[in-house]
Amino acid sequence: MPETTAIYSAHGYLVAGIQKDLTAEVLSALESDLLARIFHSEARAVVVDLAGLSTIGPDEFAGLSRILAMAKVMGATPLLSGLSAGIASAMVDLGADTRGVPVVSSIDEAYLWLRKRGLVKERDESD
Numbered sequence: 001m002p003e004t005t006a007i008y009s010a011h012g013y014l015v016a017g018i019q020k021d022l023t024a025e026v027l028s029a030l031e032s033d034l035l036a037r038i039f040h041s042e043a044r045a046v047v048v049d050l051a052g053l054s055t056i057g058p059d060e061f062a063g064l065s066r067i068l069a070m071a072k073v074m075g076a077t078p079l080l081s082g083l084s085a086g087i088a089s090a091m092v093d094l095g096a097d098t099r100g101v102p103v104v105s106s107i108d109e110a111y112l113w114l115r116k117r118g119l120v121k122e123r124d125e126s127d
Contacts, residue, residue, distance in 0.1 A: 012121025013045035019052035027063040044119045047110040051082030
């Protein structure tokens with residue numbers, strides 16, 4: 001995976017942090033790595049944190065949407081976090097349809113959203 005993306009596991013869900021602008025290479029690596037991690041970890045949810053993203057175009061959003069849809073098909077609830085005002089504006093300008101994909105302000109808010117819905121694995125639950 002390119003160093004622009006990091007995936008880590010926490011409490012039964014995965015967090016994929018996007019650190020730089022999306023490219024076809026980054027999206028391809030994110031797709032293969034994230035889907036493999038969902039499969040092997042049996043993650044209940046996936047948080048894609050876009051806090052490090054400065055721009056997004058129609059192709060990049062389409063690729064990201066595709067990855068989120070695949071995660072959902074694999075049984076992991078997708079969630080977006082960390083959208084800057086510029087990214088939010090670009091998504092609206094692109095006519096981005098985020099219905100079905102909750103959007104929260106931060107990774108902390110993502111945790112609270114997931115916990116409220118029972119998607120967070122508590123420490124005493126077995127793996």
